[in-house]
Amino acid sequence: MLIDLALVKAHLRVDTADEDTLITLYLGAAEKQASDFLGRAIYIGLLDMDEDTDGIIVNDVIKAAILLTVGHLYANREDVVPGSVAALPMGAQYLLQPYRTNIGV
Numbered sequence: 001m002l003i004d005l006a007l008v009k010a011h012l013r014v015d016t017a018d019e020d021t022l023i024t025l026y027l028g029a030a031e032k033q034a035s036d037f038l039g040r041a042i043y044i045g046l047l048d049m050d051e052d053t054d055g056i057i058v059n060d061v062i063k064a065a066i067l068l069t070v071g072h073l074y075a076n077r078e079d080v081v082p083g084s085v086a087a088l089p090m091g092a093q094y095l096l097q098p099y100r101t102n103i104g105v
Contacts, residue, residue, distance in 0.1 A: 027070055068095070
């Protein structure tokens with residue numbers, strides 16, 4: 001994982017271990033979604049990148065976007081939230097946009 005579970009739980013304001021499995025699932029999904037949106041792999045450190053010249057090392061901006069997405073998934077546990085469309089939170093898209101690659105013309 002790119003973000004420590006304790007930090008994610010602090011972001012969600014969760015104090016117990018009751019939902020750790022669910023939160024870990026949301027974290028994995030948010031990290032994968034961020035990577036897919038960026039069109040590149042996200043790594044913890046330079047040593048993890050090997051020969052991946054398109055990869056990126058996680059930074060605070062990417063972490064914030066992932067946390068926003070986890071918060072969205074945690075708060076909205078249904079496919080569609082009444083009155084809105086469940087999608088990548090706009091704040092997360094805004095934060096990730098400068099790091100995207102291979103997005104075409």
